[in-house]
Amino acid sequence: MSSTQIIASESEVILHFDLKLEDGSAADSTRMNNKPAKMVMGDGSLTPNFEACLLGLQTGDKKSFTLPPEDAFGLPNPDNIYYLERSKFGPDSDLAEGAIMGFAQPDGSELPGIIRSVAGDSVTVDFNHPLAGQTVIFDVEIVNVINQD
Known part of the structure; x- marks a missing residue:
C-alpha cells in the first residue's frame, strides 16, 4: 500500500x-x-x-x-444569448420556458441551451452555463x- x-x-x-x-x-x-x-x-x-x-x-x-x-x-455573457426563429425547431420540440435542449455543433458535439422565452416566431436561447x-x-x-x- x-x-x-x-x-x-x-x-x-x-x-x-x-x-x-x-x-x-x-x-x-x-x-x-x-x-x-x-x-x-x-x-x-x-x-x-x-x-x-x-x-x-x-x-x-x-x-x-x-x-x-x-x-x-x-458570469453570464450576453453574447451567449441567441434569438432563433421558431421554424428552426422541430414540431415536437419542447419550447417551454426553462427547458434545456441540446443543439448540434459543427464538430458533431452537442451544446446545451436553456429556452428563456418564446414570443411569436422568436425563441430566446441562453447558452451560458446554467449556474x-x-x-x-x-x-x-x-x-x-x-x-x-
Missing part, C-alpha cells in the same frame, strides 16, 4: 462533491449515484481558484468552500489521490 498522497498541481483526484447554491438548494452531487468524480489537476476542466482550494488536501479529507461566480461557472452568475458552495470528500512519480 502506498502512503497517503497530497493533491499537487498535476495530481489525478477522485472525489465526491455536493454542489449547493447560497440558498442551500442542491445543484449537483456525485453521491446521488454513489459515483465519485475523477479529474486531473491543471487540465483546464476546473477554474484555477477551484483547483487552488483542492491543493494540499489528501485522501480522506473533507472540506467546504464557497466560490463567487467568477471563480465557479463564470453562471451564481455563488456556489462545494462540499468535497477526497476519495483518492494519484501523483505521478
